[in-house]
Amino acid sequence: MTKQTIDFDLNAAIAGTEYDEMIMSVIPGYEAMHQMALACLRAKLSDEANLLVVGAGTGMELIKFGKGNSQWQILGVDPSQKMLTIAQEKIQQNGLSEQVKLFPGYTDDLPDSSIYDAATSILVMHxxxxxxxxxxxxxxxxxxxxxxxxxILIDVFGEKGTDDFQEMTSLVKKFWEETEIPEAKKVELLETMDKGVYPIAETRVLELLQQAGFGKVMRFYTGLWVGGWMAVKDDL
Incomplete structure (x- = not known):
């Protein structure tokens, strides 16, 4: 992983200790996006596949994917030790210790010999x-x-400063009312969005994927300002 601007061990808008409690209320369709990501992976991978989860966090996708196919070998990478501690507890509680491993750090820190059949980045790149x-x-x-x-790439997307993004922000605020996010937390989340989150338009997402060596891009998920894309690494 290239370093992000928010340290989730020190000053995240949603700290590791409360992440699981809050994230489903904060992110539109949080559970649904993971179910759809799993469906995409099942459609593409064999039972013997190995999977790289970039930005493993507290382990939502690690557990989801591990239970989704008991034969996949999964490595979760994340720089937040606090979140990985929570993830490790979940892995043990779900009996996945032999199948799911954790790596503290960034993708660039992995050995060059580590090559995977698929990778996911969920709510990281923004x-x-x-x-x-x-x-x-x-x-x-x-x-x-x-x-x-x-x-599998899932992120908040849109172009800040545009009328469309402003309208979408208004819709997300209404969504937070429905999920009963406290007012003080709404203010904190919007401040984080303003200063520490860098969404980009879908056209830019597609451009970056192409530049990074991916083709056959398909958007498989949209939840207000969150989008999910499936892409295939080009043949060398």
Whole structure:
């Protein structure tokens, strides 16, 4: 992983200790996006596949994917030790210790010999500025993937400063009312969006994927300002 601008061990808008409690209320369709990501992976992978989860966090996708196919070998990568501690507890509680492993750090820190049949990046890249960082992030994943392997990318998307993004922000605020997010937390989340989240238009997402070596891109999920894309690494 190329380093993101928010340290989830120190000053995240949703700290590791409360992440699981809050995230389903904060992110539109949080559970549904993971179910759809799993469906995409099942459609593309054999039972013997190995999967790289970039930005494993507290382990939502690790557990979801591990239970989704008991034979997949999964590595979760994340720089947040606090979140990985929570993820490790979940792995043990669900009896997945032999199937799911954790790596503290970034994708670039992985051995060059580590090559995967698929990779996922769920709610990670939008924390990285589009100053070369997003492309470097995707390229770091590309280098760890086999030819014709599948990438699942899910992020907040849209172009800040546009009327469309402003209207979408209003819709998300209404969504937070429905999920009963406290007012103080709404203010904190919007401040984080303003200063520490770097969404980009879908056209830019597609451009970056192409530059990083991916083709056959399909958007499989939309939940207000969250989008999910499936892409295939080009043959070398």
């Amino acid at each position: 924390f990285i500025p589009d100053d070369g960082g997003k492309l470097a992030f995707l390229q770091s994943i590309t280098r760890r993937m086999k030819s014709s392997s599948t990438l």
